[in-house]
Amino acid sequence: MDIRSKALTKSIWVFHMSVGSCNNCDIEILDCFTPRHDIERFGIQLIGSVRHADALLITGAMNKKAIVRMKKVYEQTAKPCVVVACGICACSQHMFRDSYNVGEPLDKILPVDLYIPGCPPKPEAIISGILQLVNKMKKGK
């Protein structure tokens, strides 16, 4: 495996994007950075600007207005970048599937690399999901 992808797996900068979530997933994501879970030991950081991001962490059922913005944000990220669907809403739209205001599910719009189910997912689930993604990147790319 070349040094580029090794460096990418050792230092993942996450841009957190909410497309109509109820905030529970967002709170659990912040929990990953607290002393108990401390995800920074794997080199993972939350950053402010999409241009710096290596991973887009998407939470919430896509409503029709948010989809347009989300596509724009994905176009603005510097590639290579992975897309993570966090929470059951982002994975499969959950109970909002046939609502009047939601559009297509996430994986029909963007190439999703990792699904983390749960309503909301526990911080342990998020960490285990990210480590699985890292292992997949180490083997695959």
Added chain:
Amino acid sequence: MKTIFYLLIFPGFLFSLTVGLLAGWLDRKLTARLQWRVGPPWYQNFMDILKLLGKETIVPEGSKLVFLLSPYLGLASVVLVTASLGRSIISPLDSFSGDLIVFLYLLIIPAIAVIIGASSSRNPLASVGASREMKLILAYELPLILCVIAVVLKCKGALQIGQVIQYQLLYGSIAFSLSGALAFIVAIFCIQAKLGIGLFDIAEADQEIMGGTLIEYSGLPLAIFKLTKAVMLYVLPVFIIVLFLGRDLTPIFIIAKYLMLLLIIILIKNTNPRLRIDQALKFFWRIPTVLAGIAVILASFGL
């Protein structure tokens, strides 16, 4: 040939970059420990830089050439300072007269490069960051220059790093005199503002203006800016050590003094919240400027 070696390898680029990135890791690790976390491994900052080198570079609409060139301007000027300062620590007689003024000028250039790069990206948040950076420069430059003037007066008008070191070899460190102590305290605050960390993380402010001046940068230019920050984290404390604690400049003492200064900076960073830009301006123009002015007056009387 020798000059290129000095510039690129030993006191210059490669050495200062390694030390700076390790110091950056120490900052992150200590911050994590103070917050009861574990913190990243020691190679974390090297990995961040390596990763950024492998990413795509996105150039926004606007002045593309200036946008891509301004990071190099900042890095080049800082590396020049590290090489020259390192040489004058190793052999004080090698320094040229007036290099203190040159250093002061070269150390402003990284901030100016950030302003130029941010303004050329045409992003509204970046322009907010750039205007804040500009105000911060206006705030901290005056007390810093007054501190250096106090040192120069103390050394009987020596504008050369070598002469400052020799004066301290003969008469003891400047920080242990009355005027020197005042100027030293002010200088510690000024280098924090120059580094833009902790109290004075105003221009970048990840939580508020989303990366501020660096918002449009990605890939290689972002890595260059991060490297500039790392080299600044090495060269500014060393500059302060040479000016104020320059009595014993053997390697062990330099490392001990550097770690001590770094620890003070990290502790101040972790125990204080970020200031607003107007608070920072008020802070610098009231207390540190007055203290530095008093230091200059005391130094002119030889205290």
